[in-house]
Every structure is written in structure tokens, then in C-alpha cells.
Amino acid sequence: MHDNDFLKTLPERQKEELFSTGRPSLEARKKQLLKLKSIILEHEAALTTALHSDLGKPVFESFSSEIAVLLNEIEYVCKHLAKWDRPVRSQHLKLGYVEAIKRMRHPYGSVLIIGSWNYPVQLTLMPTIGAIASGNRCVIKPSEHAPATAELLKEIINQTFPPEQLHVVTGDAQTASELTSAPFDLIFFTGSTKTGKAVAEQAAKQLTPVILELGGKNPCIMDETGYSKTAIREIVWGKFLNAGQTCIAPDTLFVHESIYEKTLDEISASVSAFYGDRPEESGDYGRICTDAHFQKMVELIGQGIVRHGGTHDQNDRFIAPTVVTDIKPDSSILQEEIFGPVLPVIPYTDLKTLLSSGTLQRDSLTGYIFSKNKNHIQRFKEHMRSPTISVNQVIHHAASPHIAFGGVGSSGYGAYHGKAGFLAFSYEKTEYQTYHYLRFQGKFPPYSDRNMKALKVLRKWLL
Incomplete structure (x- = not known):
């Protein structure tokens, strides 16, 4: 120091x-x-x-x-x-x-x-x-x-x-x-x-x-047309990369009720395929950065029913990739950025109702939607204020030098x-020069009505 x-x-x-x-x-x-x-x-x-x-x-x-x-x-x-x-x-x-x-x-x-x-x-x-x-x-x-x-x-x-x-x-x-x-x-x-x-x-x-x-609570929506094993793998990878400690990770997954149960089953299958049945032994899974953040994750896990994972070890700052469901609407896990390996999965019945409910943070760093429905994608893009909207993909846009990375509103500026x-x-620094071929003396005081009339006629050429 x-x-x-x-x-x-x-x-x-x-x-x-x-x-x-x-x-x-x-x-x-x-x-x-x-x-x-x-x-x-x-x-x-x-x-x-x-x-x-x-x-x-x-x-x-x-x-x-x-x-x-x-x-x-x-x-x-x-x-x-x-x-x-x-x-x-x-x-x-x-x-x-x-x-x-x-x-x-x-x-x-x-x-x-x-x-x-x-x-x-x-x-x-x-x-x-x-x-x-x-x-x-x-x-x-x-x-x-x-x-x-x-x-x-x-x-x-x-x-x-x-x-x-x-x-x-x-x-x-x-x-x-x-x-x-x-x-x-x-x-x-x-x-x-x-x-x-x-x-x-x-x-x-x-x-x-x-x-x-x-940061922000980056919403991730999977509508009734967006389900596939490939899509689930993308979401699971993006959520649990760096043990979930990624500012553009999918924060909460909203799934259409018609595909809700099979989505939960496939999430569990993907997590197991990535990290095994004992992720604490996997060499491909990270740890939580601080003890305080570890405690926050443990508290968030307790706010829902654990569908997958949930195990943790404070001595190793290990928290398993965890999926939680059946969360009360006023729970802090749905209000605050999670920033860790805990994925709430919430069912919804209608996209228009979901977007109008106020549940989604509109000015999050990014928004994700998995869909083949162009109208749904367009509606989501119009609803979100986020500088980046990613369709059928997560995370990758942040690695591109072709794309400006930044927030808006509560996600920064x-x-x-x-x-x-x-x-x-x-x-921007500007160098300004003029080259005169005629001097217009009427711009100097004392001003006159005649010069005022000339100004109104010639204003586009004078200013």
C-alpha cells in the first residue's frame, strides 16, 4: 500500500x-x-x-x-x-x-x-x-x-x-x-x-x-417455442460459469408453464453432465469469493424449494449449482441481484402478463430470451431498456469487441x-477556422431594424 x-x-x-x-x-x-x-x-x-x-x-x-x-x-x-x-x-x-x-x-x-x-x-x-x-x-x-x-x-x-x-x-x-x-x-x-x-x-x-x-437482475425467458436441450445447456453454462459470479449471468429463469417440468428436469441433467453428481470434486467448477457472499447465497437458497443442488461447505466456500422453485413473490431472491450459483426458475402463463407484472428489471445489463416466436422476441426487445438483448444465447456478446458493453439506469452508464x-x-476536441471573402458589418452593435430583417432572411447562411 x-x-x-x-x-x-x-x-x-x-x-x-x-x-x-x-x-x-x-x-x-x-x-x-x-x-x-x-x-x-x-x-x-x-x-x-x-x-x-x-x-x-x-x-x-x-x-x-x-x-x-x-x-x-x-x-x-x-x-x-x-x-x-x-x-x-x-x-x-x-x-x-x-x-x-x-x-x-x-x-x-x-x-x-x-x-x-x-x-x-x-x-x-x-x-x-x-x-x-x-x-x-x-x-x-x-x-x-x-x-x-x-x-x-x-x-x-x-x-x-x-x-x-x-x-x-x-x-x-x-x-x-x-x-x-x-x-x-x-x-x-x-x-x-x-x-x-x-x-x-x-x-x-x-x-x-x-x-x-x-449489475442487475438479468431476466431470462424461455417461451413455449424456445425449449431445447441445447438451449438449456446454454443457460446452465451461462448461469454457473465462474460459480454464478458474472454480472451478465441469467439471474432468474422464467419458463412457460407448458414446458416447466421438463425444463427443470433438463436443467438438472445438464448440471450433472457438466459437474457430476459431486460438483465439489469437479475441477471445472469455481468457488465463492468471500465469506460474506457465501452467507448471502446460503440465505437465498433457503427462500425456495431446492430442486437441484443446495449443498455447501463454508470452509471451502463451495456452493453447489442450485436450482430453486416455489419462491414467495416478496422474497429478496426475486428483488436483489443474486450474483452466485443459485437459479430461481419461475413458471408463467402469458408473456404479455409477465412483462406487465413489473417482475422483470427493465434496465438490467442485458436481457435474454429463448424463442422462435418473432412477435415474442420483438415484444421483449421493446419492453427491455437494457443496452443489449441476446436471443437464444447467453454471455457471448460480452466477449465481442464489436459490441459496446455498458449499462443504463440502475445498471450503470x-x-x-x-x-x-x-x-x-x-x-471530442474541435479546431475551428474561418476564411472570409466578405465581412458582414451588420453583426456588430449598434443594431438596426434593417440588419434584423437581413438576419431573418439570411440566418441559415450567417449562423
Whole structure:
């Protein structure tokens, strides 16, 4: 942990360095990104070991959902950065002059990135890629709830990059509070809605812009036409990936009553096929991150009838993939984001009634529907406010650099990934020039009725 003076002066040092050297060239930014890629590759084994220590992540999940996604993002950004970075020029003929406009993207300066514990490599370095691509200097604060990963990121990044360029600071919530009070030019936060509100409130005192990537109860609907064994496997995989600790996991599954029982049977069959009858012995299933979160999951399991799973071991922070049914409408499991390996499965009779019931969180990070009925799909898309709607698939959209990732309303604001990340960490800076071929003196005081009449006639050419 660093002392307070270091935390307070680091953003100013980064801004001074950026001001004195100017915005990094395109090639310099690509070089930084490729350097980041090289240390990810060089320390791949150490990263997967740290992820297993923090979350019990299988190597396959560590690589596919964290490392591979980052490598793909860096390669995509490097490939397209020159095009995104190119100034946009235009000229417009006016009465008496020609205006020339040059619009460019400009880095904010010193950016603070606060990562999350559930994907502690990906969700810490993914926004860093966008920040570097735009030309910013960064301070990264990984989550203290994934300590092995946080310490490893600190070691490999701080020994590779100078602190005036990119620096990792570890510590607890107090450290995060001190950082959000420091004079950064932009703050990027991934985490809970409660903490996100606190970050935004603190940043507002200094008028620091904030990007918030929060959570939500992502609804998943399977209508009477959407059932298949393949669809069930997709939902089970997406729900129990990373032991359910995924912000875009299907939170609650709503199933048409006509296929309800066979859906429950197939969910159990898929869970057993994935993790065996003793998932605690499976090398392909993770663990809960903290004791407090473990206790929350145990409490949620008790709010319904366990259809599958339900076993748990606090010493190992293990909770089996669990399916619960027959839940009372006012239960907290139906009100709060679950963020764990507990899947409520709720029957419904009519899609229109379900959508109008107020049960679904309309501004969740994403919404899922499994259906062959185009009218149902369209109705669901129109009902949801979520920035992304995924049809007959879960999770995969978040790995695509072609798709902006972000929330709306209670799931956050701002978006990143690919070009969206480049835009998120920069602002538009405009150079404006005029070339006069005639001077219109009537724009100066004292004003006259004659000039007013001329203004009304010629306003499109004057303004």
C-alpha cells in the first residue's frame, strides 16, 4: 500500500507528464498496448494460478473468459486504432466566409480504473486498454477481494510501466475512497450499484466524470417455442460459469408453464453432465469469493424449494449449482441481484402478463430470451431498456469487441469495448477556422431594424 502523499500526487504527476510530452503518438499507444499484451502472455500461468487461488477458477475458464478476451481486445484495437484516431474534417460555405472544422479525439488525462473481483484480470485490464488507446495515463485499483490477482497485477505492471504512465495501487475500501478523492480527470468503476453510487457521489464533488459498470437482475425467458436441450445447456453454462459470479449471468429463469417440468428436469441433467453428481470434486467448477457472499447465497437458497443442488461447505466456500422453485413473490431472491450459483426458475402463463407484472428489471445489463416466436422476441426487445438483448444465447456478446458493453439506469452508464472504449476514454476536441471573402458589418452593435430583417432572411447562411 502506498502512502497518502503518493496517492494524492500521482494523478498530478501523470497529467504533468502528459502535458509536457503531449498526447502519445499512434505508434506509441500501440507499443504500450502490445507491451501489455506481452506481459499477459508472459505471465499467463501465474495469472491462472492467482485466479484459482482467489475464485477456484478452472484454467479453461481463466483463459477463455479473462485472458483470451483481453488478447483479442488488444489485437482488435491495434488493428482499428488508426481509423478511429483519424481527424474528421469538414467545410461549410457561409455568407461572407467558409468555416473549416477539424474534430479530433483527445484523452482526458489521468484516469482511475477501479476493477471488480469476479473477473479480476479482465474487468481491470479491459478498460485499461481503452484508456491507453485514447492516450491517457492510468492508475489501476484492483479489488482487494481477489488479493492474489491484485498483487500479481501490481507486480507485473509496475515493473513494466513507469508510474507516470500506468500504475497499480492495491489496498482496501479506504484506499479506494482516497483515490476517488484525488484529482483524476475520469473515473471508471466496475462493481455493485451501492458502491457505484458512493463513487459517483464522491466524484461529483470535484466534477469528475464517471463511467459506472454495475449489475442487475438479468431476466431470462424461455417461451413455449424456445425449449431445447441445447438451449438449456446454454443457460446452465451461462448461469454457473465462474460459480454464478458474472454480472451478465441469467439471474432468474422464467419458463412457460407448458414446458416447466421438463425444463427443470433438463436443467438438472445438464448440471450433472457438466459437474457430476459431486460438483465439489469437479475441477471445472469455481468457488465463492468471500465469506460474506457465501452467507448471502446460503440465505437465498433457503427462500425456495431446492430442486437441484443446495449443498455447501463454508470452509471451502463451495456452493453447489442450485436450482430453486416455489419462491414467495416478496422474497429478496426475486428483488436483489443474486450474483452466485443459485437459479430461481419461475413458471408463467402469458408473456404479455409477465412483462406487465413489473417482475422483470427493465434496465438490467442485458436481457435474454429463448424463442422462435418473432412477435415474442420483438415484444421483449421493446419492453427491455437494457443496452443489449441476446436471443437464444447467453454471455457471448460480452466477449465481442464489436459490441459496446455498458449499462443504463440502475445498471450503470457509459460503455466500453472496442471503439466504444476508445470513445469512452476520450472527448471530442474541435479546431475551428474561418476564411472570409466578405465581412458582414451588420453583426456588430449598434443594431438596426434593417440588419434584423437581413438576419431573418439570411440566418441559415450567417449562423
